[in-house]
Amino acid sequence: xxxxxxxxxxxxxxxxxxxxxxxxxxxxxxxxxxxxxxxxxxxxxxxxxxxxxxxxxxxxxxxxxxxxxxxxxxxxxxxxxxxxxxxxxxxxxxxxxxxxxxxxxxxxxxxxxxxxxxxxxxxxxxxxxxxxxxxxxxxxxxxxxxxxxxxxxxxxxxxxxxxxxxxxxxxxxxxxxxxxxxxxxxxxxxxxxxxxxxxxxxxxxxxxxxxxxxxxxxxxxxxxxxxxxxxxxxxxxxxxxxxxxxxxxxxxxxxxxxxxxxxxxxxxxxxxxxxxxxxxxxxxxxxxxxxxxxxxxxxxxxxxxxxxxxxxxxxxxxxxxxxxxxxxxxxxxxxxxxxxxxxxxxxxxxxxxxxxxxxxxxxxxxxxxxxxxxxxxxxxxxxxxxxxxxxxxxxxxxxxxxxxxxxxxxxxxxxxxxxxxxxxxxxxxxxxxxxxxxxxxxxxxxxxxxxxxxxxxxxxxxxxxxxxxxxxxxxxxxxxxxx
Numbered sequence: 001x002x003x004x005x006x007x008x009x010x011x012x013x014x015x016x017x018x019x020x021x022x023x024x025x026x027x028x029x030x031x032x033x034x035x036x037x038x039x040x041x042x043x044x045x046x047x048x049x050x051x052x053x054x055x056x057x058x059x060x061x062x063x064x065x066x067x068x069x070x071x072x073x074x075x076x077x078x079x080x081x082x083x084x085x086x087x088x089x090x091x092x093x094x095x096x097x098x099x100x101x102x103x104x105x106x107x108x109x110x111x112x113x114x115x116x117x118x119x120x121x122x123x124x125x126x127x128x129x130x131x132x133x134x135x136x137x138x139x140x141x142x143x144x145x146x147x148x149x150x151x152x153x154x155x156x157x158x159x160x161x162x163x164x165x166x167x168x169x170x171x172x173x174x175x176x177x178x179x180x181x182x183x184x185x186x187x188x189x190x191x192x193x194x195x196x197x198x199x200x201x202x203x204x205x206x207x208x209x210x211x212x213x214x215x216x217x218x219x220x221x222x223x224x225x226x227x228x229x230x231x232x233x234x235x236x237x238x239x240x241x242x243x244x245x246x247x248x249x250x251x252x253x254x255x256x257x258x259x260x261x262x263x264x265x266x267x268x269x270x271x272x273x274x275x276x277x278x279x280x281x282x283x284x285x286x287x288x289x290x291x292x293x294x295x296x297x298x299x300x301x302x303x304x305x306x307x308x309x310x311x312x313x314x315x316x317x318x319x320x321x322x323x324x325x326x327x328x329x330x331x332x333x334x335x336x337x338x339x340x341x342x343x344x345x346x347x348x349x350x351x352x353x354x355x356x357x358x359x360x361x362x363x364x365x366x367x368x369x370x371x372x373x374x375x376x377x378x379x380x381x382x383x384x385x386x387x388x389x390x391x392x393x394x395x396x397x398x399x400x401x402x403x404x405x406x407x408x409x410x411x412x413x414x415x416x417x418x419x420x421x422x423x424x425x426x427x428x429x430x431x432x433x434x435x436x437x438x439x440x441x442x443x444x445x446x447x448x449x450x451x452x453x454x455x456x457x458x459x460x461x462x463x464x465x466x467x468x469x470x471x472x473x474x475x476x477x478x479x480x481x482x483x
Contacts, residue, residue: 064149099330185262195259201445202252213242276375318342
């Protein structure tokens with residue numbers, strides 16, 4: 001049940017009506033409804049994966065109270081360690097067990113050894129990477145004394161399974177979402193209108209940009225042996241925009257839906273393609289994951305290895321991004337992709353520029369200054385190069401794809417349908433221009449048109465909605481659902 005489907009529209013309308021008209025101003029009833037709706041939403045994908053969510057929720061609920069009530073720091077650490085091992089263990093088994101088996105089998109065969117190892121038919125629970133990190137931050141933050149445990153099981157379970165976020169984030173910290181579950185919520189018209197605008201913009205990015213780019217990108221990657229260099233180059237550029245439009249579009253919809261329910265969840269994107277270096281890019285891309293890894297992986301390692309100076313920081317950042325890559329999927333392409341991004345930080349660390357923020361300077365007419373544009377394009381180019389690894393099915397395919405780009409034979413011949421190319425060339429700039437205009441706002445469409453004549457403003461909204469109705473297609477799932 002994806003957000004851009006008729007089924008979800010019916011589901012959400014029913015939940016919304018019950019939430020505000022039947023259970024109005026009754027916090028316990030609203031939270032109970034959210035929990036039931038979240039479990040129905042999650043089970044709709046595959047009811048067999050629901051018991052794991054129920055089990056992990058129960059385990060971490062109990063552990064949170066146990067850590068809080070432990071009499072000694074040693075016992076607190078022991079309970080926390082059990083939670084970390086349990087959460088990571090479940091993640092490793094369901095998401096990575098077959099990967100480890102395949103890797104060991106390939107290693108044995110590389111040395112000429114026979115192996116009887118076989119992979120298993122393990123169902124990958126959707127969203128497990130996201131809700132596991134939520135649970136880990138909950139138990140660790142209690143152990144660090146940052147939060148108190150939630151003793152209301154309904155509130156805690158609703159935090160873990162909150163249906164707008166469970167499939168692909170954002171990874172809200174407990175201090176962000178749980179207090180909102182414990183406060184009275186009434187319908188807020190201005191917040192709801194803002195949420196509707198954000199949902200509309202998210203749908204535009206997903207349906208009009210990501211899905212159209214996907215048609216071109218998929219054909220290029222599926223037949224990369226037969227494609228020219230310019231086709232492969234354009235496809236990976238389009239893939240960068242597809243990945244952004246798909247995931248940030250999803251995040252916009254999540255935030256908008258949450259606003260309709262009276263919640264403010266974590267902002268996940270802050271116009272990353274306007275970043276001027278790789279550190280700034282990662283402060284703007286998948287913000288909830290980046291901040292989670294920074295707080296729980298990078299900072300502890302950086303402190304531990306501080307005696308090594310800048311090289312300790314480099315080691316910490318590389319380990320951080322290896323974990324980031326591995327978190328994304330059970331494939332060596334993601335591990336190498338993470339290592340690649342870690343390497344990109346080395347010049348910034350050695351030069352002391354890692355934490356320096358560059359001003360987004362523009363000319364009087366709003367166009368970025370030359371040095372700013374150069375930095376933006378350079379950063380985008382480095383990210384796009386890495387996205388070949390992110391998109392490819394194997395390292396062999398990734399490197400062959402790179403080789404195909406620099407192959408000068410028939411470089412300028414585009415063999416994929418020109419109509420697909422034209423749609424991407426027209427729609428991507430529309431998204432970029434709107435987001436550049438609204439780069440200081442929470443999302444591209446937040447203030448665009450708000451000062452216009454109401455007729456013109458609503459004409460813009462209805463035009464976007466009409467384009468979406470004409471373009472929307474079934475089975476266009478979000479990329480990050482696989483993670």
